[in-house]
């Protein structure tokens with residue numbers, strides 16, 4: 001059961017609400033708006049009117065999406081939506097599918113275009129002082145498009161603001177009714193003036209205030225936690241040593257002090273010497289008391305013979321909760337009162353990619369993978385969740401951690417997923433000595449990255465164990481040993497990523513070191529796939 005946080009919207013009429021129709025870029029719209037210091041959040045595109053109005057938004061953005069407005073199951077806003085926005089002076093911006101939906105619902109016509117527009121396109125501004133501001137008339141700009149349908153007849157009261165060089169309507173507005181539409185995606189960096197356009201739209205057109213600050217998030221969250229947790233209630237925090245749970249723990253500790261009980265689980269899927277390293281840094285740098293539970297046999301026992309990535313993730317999510325329940329029992333025996341709450345360092349991307357909970361705003365998108373702390377949770381769990389970072393992206397969490405004086409060494413750590421090496425040993429993780437081989441390879445790779453001084457330029461780096469054997473020749477002997485892969489990426493938020501361009505000499509040294517010192521490995525590959533099409537982890 002999840003606790004609702006005030007962060008879900010201040011409800012002060014200075015919020016941007018995004019109705020999600022399943023676009024790959026919905027989260028980016030949120031990010032861009034928050035980057036402009038305006039609070040924004042996503043709800044499902046088919047949310048009820050009550051859900052929408054409770055946030056008291058000043059602007060509602062209708063996102064893009066994979067559907068065509070002509071499809072029988074095309075998602076749409078609820079009955080009464082258009083009346084609500086008109087009566088309350090709410091601005092509406094449709095992006096791509098969102099614009100097509102707005103056009104169709106207001107009586108215009110959307111057709112399947114003769115040509116589709118995917119990728120970089122040029123648009124030309126045709127209307128003075130429109131969505132793009134005063135000076136833009138006749139100006140052209142490069143934008144990112146991804147659509148097949150197009151608006152061919154605009155509803156009454158609308159004007160064309162810009163067209164693509166192919167003649168497709170690219171921007172529209174009905175100033176009087178506060179309806180706006182963009183056929184392209186201003187939220188992606190390839191739309192080179194997208195941020196400028198959003199800034200002009202939010203502040204000059206919608207009159208929003210740039211008043212959302214990380215300090216406010218901190219104060220609001222502390223207040224909610226203090227109000228929610230009773231005076232003598234105790235709380236458990238799942239602490240992994242990673243950025244997110246460390247920041248979450250520090251925040252909750254500031255709110256309730258020593259009634260917070262942190263627990264670090266050794267699930268047998270940790271990296272080389274991780275348990276000792278994490279426990280000693282908790283003690284020396286964080287000054288938070290942490291209980292370490294060794295549950296490696298329990299996790300590995302449950303994972304034996306399991307090869308399906310989603311099954312592995314669900315097993316791990318369930319086992320984590322099992323351990324936390326056991327810890328709650330121990331505390332009850334000691335303190336005479338059972339903790340009711342569990343703090344997790346869940347982030348927005350964990351929720352976006354996980355199994356979408358109903359009404360979460362993701363019901364029109366695909367489940368990419370079940371993050372153990374969201375989609376992997378058992379349905380019948382009793383502990384109530386406190387997830388103060390649930391609507392934040394990683395870089396926002398790092399910023400919050402800075403305000404909380406969390407040591408930089410913690411904030412700069414590369415992310416490490418809760419399911420750990422289970423999603424980096426492909427197939428059965430208990431097979432042979434796969435985990436041990438992977439730990440050694442990973443350690444050599446990460447140490448070399450640190451020695452080279454490039455750790456902070458990389459978002460995440462790790463090794464993957466491949467369950468295949470290849471033929472090699474080592475010391476004049478034929479070997480039939482395992483292949484491993486190295487992966488290093490750059491990213492802003494883990495939602496999209498590019499591979500890191502290493503110097504050849506660096507790679508040459510690392511590969512030699514791995515093959516010379518790790519028994520059982522005779523081949524090293526480098527993963528140079530971006531996300532998309534791949535994901536960061538291999539499973």
Ligand SMILES: Nc1ncnc2c1ncn2[C@@H]1O[C@H](COP(=O)(O)OP(=O)(O)OP(=O)(O)O)[C@@H](O)[C@H]1O
Pocket residue numbers: 237238239240241242243244245246263264265266267343344345346347350373413414415416417418419
């Ligand atoms: N070994 C562990 N012991 C206890 N809790 C864990 C462990 N691994 C993960 N968790 C819980 O699951 C949450 C999600 O894990 P995730 O890896 O996304 O975050 P993190 O470890 O805090 O940060 P990072 O993404 O930087 O690794 C954590 O915030 C934490 O609450």
Ligand SMILES: O=c1[nH]c(=O)c2[nH+]cn([C@@H]3O[C@H](COP(=O)(O)O)[C@@H](O)[C@H]3O)c2[nH]1
Pocket residue numbers: 313353369370371372373415416417418419460494495531534535536537538539
């Ligand atoms: O705590 C976590 N529990 C999980 O189940 C999980 N799966 C992926 N990740 C991390 O999320 C980021 C994006 O990873 P993917 O592109 O593989 O989805 C990367 O940083 C991954 O390491 C997880 N973190």
Ligand SMILES: NC(=O)CC[C@H](N)C(=O)O
Pocket residue numbers: 023063064065066067068069095096097098146147148149150
């Ligand atoms: N990216 C989008 O929102 C696409 C909208 C619609 N599916 C089209 O192809 O036109």
Ligand SMILES: [Mg+2]
Pocket residue numbers: 240242243415416417418
């Ligand atoms: Mg982690």
